Amino acid sequence: MRTTRRFALRVNGADHLVEGEPQTPLLFFLRNDICLNGPKFGCGLGECGACTVQVDGIAARACALPVRLAESREIVTLEGLGDGDRPDPVQQAFIDAQAAQCGYCINGMIMTAKAFLTVNPAPSEAEVREALRYNLCRCGTHVEIVRAVMLAAERCRASETAEP
């Protein structure tokens, strides 16, 4: 049954009302209604990870997440992590490790890494690779991406120990 209705989405700390059908993937609303560029359409099947966002702090594949499951939850996109003036440590690490070629997959890499590092703040390189197993990169930037995630983890740990 066609049940178009409004959905209250909380994205990057701001409230948005969007209108659509409950099964429509969250990604369409983020990109077309809220005009965010971070999450990318890659496959629509949850296979590649280019669309990854965080929902309540957990990685989510927005291309395969019906909007009804994201309603009233805390959604964070790449834009919500930080910007050019105040990048998130993970974003800064990706800049410092030059971890992008075309960069289309990078949203997913950063968002997955960010969620992963909250679960495992001191990963081994093998654990980082495992965490990113289902995020596909076609340019072959894997080496730089792993380096960026390791760098981000190191810095986050260093800043935590530095804080009183």
Place this chain on the structure above:
Amino acid sequence: MTNSTPPPSLSRQALLQRGGIIAVVAPRKGAPAGDASESALDLHVCLTAEGRVVAFCGHVDLGTGIRTALAQMVAEELDFPFDAVEMVLGDTADTPDQGATIASETIQVTSVAMRIGATQIRARLIALAAAALACAEDEISLRDGRLYRGEGTAPAIDLDTLLANERLLLPLAESAAFKPMDHHMLIGRSVARVDIPAKVDGSFVYVHDVRVPGMLHGRVVRPPYSGMDAGDFVGRSLVSVDRDSIAGIPGIRALVVEGDFIGIVAEREEQAAEAALALKAEWRSFTPPDLSDVAQALRAHPSTPRLLVDEGDVDAALGTLEKRLDRTYVWPYHMHGSIGPSCAVADVRADGITVWTGSQNPFPLQNDLALLTGLPREQIDIVRHEAAGCYGRNCADDVAADAVLLSRAVGAPVRVQLTREQEHLWEPKGAAQLIDIKGGLGSGGSLPAYDFHTWYPSNAAPTLALLLTGRIPNQPATLRMGDRTAIPSYNYENMRLTAYDMPPIVRASWLRGVSAMPNVFAHESYIDELAHEAGVDPVEFRLRHINDERAAELTRATAERADWQPHVGPRMEADGEILRGRGFAQARYVHGSWPGVGAAWAAWVADVAVNRTTGEVTVSRVTVGQDTGMIVNPAGVTHQIHGNVLQSTSRVLREEVSFSQTTAVAARDWGAYPVLTFPELPAIDVLLVDKQHEAPLGAGESASVPSAAAIVNAVYDATGVRFRELPLTPERVLAGLGQLPPAAPAAPQLPERPPRFGLWSKLGAAFAGATGFAAVSLAIAPAIAPITRPDPATWSAATIERGRQLAALGACAVCHTAKDGVPYAGGFPLETPFGTVMTTNITPDPETGIGNWSYPAFERAMRAGLHRDGRHLYPAFPYANYARTSEADLQALYAFLMSQPAVRQENQPSRMTFPFNLRPLMAGWNLLFRPQGELKPEPARSAEWNRGRYLVDGLGHCSACHTPRNALGAERSGSAYLTGGEAEGWEAPALTKASAGPIPWSEAELYAYLRTGSSQHHGAAAGPMAPVIAELKELPDADIRAMATYLASLSEPLPDAEVEARAGRIELATSAAANPATSPVARLYQGACAACHEPGRAAPLVNAGPALGLSSKLHAATPTNLVNMLLEGGQHGIGSMPSFATALDDRQIAELAGYLRARFAPGKPGWEGIDAAVARARKTTH
């Protein structure tokens, strides 16, 4: 909607028209002779009085960081700071037409003009300063964008003073003396890429992110001849389009049909996407090519031999060989595999067209669009944005033309996004290749003869819309591009090289290392074979015969870096089941039209590990040396080499386009076309040879070229087996090792079950017989008089609310609402074994609904299955269950229904099979299976249990689906109760101890399932159960708990510890570690399913699906529910699993189902009838 088009850089014309500039210009391609206006001039480099440097390049950045490297070169020659330089790449209105961005020639070839221009501006600036300061030019120096005189430390004159009144247009010189390398300040230094900061915070605007005011969304529907672009049927296969098939979808603005081109424009993207899936079109049939044996297909395809080289007398020399070696090498079709499917925005206006595109070829695209629209190319403005990496030619041009056709149809800007499936199917593939080499060893290890033949099937992949609309002929053309790096690096005394040019078999074009990668796979495998025959170390053997000093130098340097240990023959170093080996290969990539231009040299030492039990090959380390001439940005070159190593390793180990007998290309997702993932990364050691004094050669593709041979040579060293066909899948490797692959899951080839109608017609006959005598003597039930619709105010709000919950429990709306229809207004076709029952309108409309039904009429319907007028209702309406409901509850339900808005909607007739189409016979049915009355509590049980039973057996009518029915369609009684039935083409699993899942239902899991739709030990609700769960949300927690309590009493739950232990054992046995991906279907699972279903993910995922080893669907007796789930997904229900109906074809779904059963329910027998289940599910889901 905001406008995400970035602010334009200073445009060519604006710069040329303003004062205060020095610009280097050239006549614009195609401009009328003698036209001296700005529009007739190309601008290469421009310096403004404010100190901005703008450089223009007709090539584009494909994500390799070329924008940064080009800016470095301009800043270097100009002696300006790097930050002062802005690059404009690929926009047709602004940049010079320098052709397509191919062959890694941007640095090597295209950059030259801007370097010359920068040199010219620098010289003129110094001349101007000298004149202004009345001194000699050699007294002036330019550093970091400032002009100094003599030893002065402060700038002697500023740019503004010098240029404010100038408008100097310098004609581009043919050549210039570039700065000597030892003066380089920027070239040769690693510079951070300018694009990355915006790419990591989402502010970068890819073509996918372009949003223009008033923009609509488009999708295309491609023909069934997937990935084929030549043949009589191309552009001529569409028979008809059923416009009504998308009539119910809101927001549709246009359906555009021209030839075989179909596009849909909608206000919202999801509307266009839905319509593209829903649109019904009829196509003529066609015969796909047989590509089951690529080598055979290439050999059989018509081709034209082209003799590239014929030195000496090869035929005579072949007769002198001491050891003759004739070899054949086979290269599969590959995909570019851009991570983002192509996208474009077009705005077709009266005065011209603007297209925002990620094209690799803006100028050729402009020509194509002129051909498509009939407009002069000057009126077509191509604005280039970065897109997902392309590595050759993907669908970027196709989608731009699609967007133009759609925008033209609606008179508004349209964004077209291809789907993943369309990109996979239609991208012009990297061509397969077949290479024969005849030759061998002469006396003393000499190389007397080399007879090399290479077959390459490709055209230039014409832009699809031109073909589909019939603008250009659909006859095959041939691209002569199979000759790249056809000349080997070794001194063969007599040599004949022949390229067999041929039209494409499937749509093909250039992909990174085009034809050179396959040719070098052959050259460098063959030389390795010769070394082995000669009994010489492979590196040493190469060095003896190599014909190029830079290649020799690189070979020595790379071997040394990798600590190459000379050896003869395969070493086969074993470490348990792992065999280790090391291989070498080198080549110089030669591109461009024959004989071509040499780009960078690259050499590989690859270390591999081969698992001799599973056949899996791991590339553990790659030492890669590159002589790329002058290096502009070392960090950029290193990164590009990493990319080449990883992408080519992926191609060599894993990649191969699969084909189907019905649609040509078969692979439509990352499951069917798997690429390298993070855990498989080799360690990479890059050696950049210092050649800063040489010309720059670019780094785009060269490092890919030796990959295949290096890896195959390493596998030979590890196993003693030589592979001459790729990819090195575990199956191929095991076969090569002379072993059988591990037992594959049973192929779903079992006979189909007898057609359902056969069985049911027999039952029908039985039914007719059983009731025949009774039918004549049965009285037709009397009608109950109609009433005026009661005033809803009759009932209290509390009663209506209670009724609302009961309606949810009964899931009335689930059946009494049509797809996209008004709740309770009926019209849903309920498939039953006896025909299709059309559900009726139960809104209080007096004429078409139940508005004139009194409570007694309603109650009689609920308890006895009789319409108000006395007709018998079909038992698809579960009145046998409803009969057990209490009077008070039925009253409340009546109150609720009567309080709903009345909707006038005529009921449609049901389509029952004989004899069920004879309604009076239903009376006989009732005689046979007379419903029981109101349920009486069992005093020995708890109140909660009794409440649960009341809900389950009454309005909840669980048994209507979950209890098997007898031949006459009545629920079986006794021990069959809730032991599994069927509903709308789904299996309704057993809810008792007969449950097929490996872990019995517990109260907690039943509660979780009924409350959330998902149980960790059983899986997620799907199919007809999903809307039931959605309705149950209305019920209070206590009722859900009561249902769980009652249902749990029908099972034999395990103790918690045993549950955990059993689940753990199952997860372990079904894990990826225990099930290496040694078949295509295993890799399909890995790519398509594992991201969400693999237990033990390193980090949690919101979309995670249940652990498949515990899922009831995998343990069920039939594949029905699994297949349905794969095709329908859970998006429409309570879950988030996407439908794989468009991503996987019937064969893939069937194979996947067979694999999943074998892997995740290893104790259960393989399923029969998977193919039939897929066919059935296809009919009902799409």
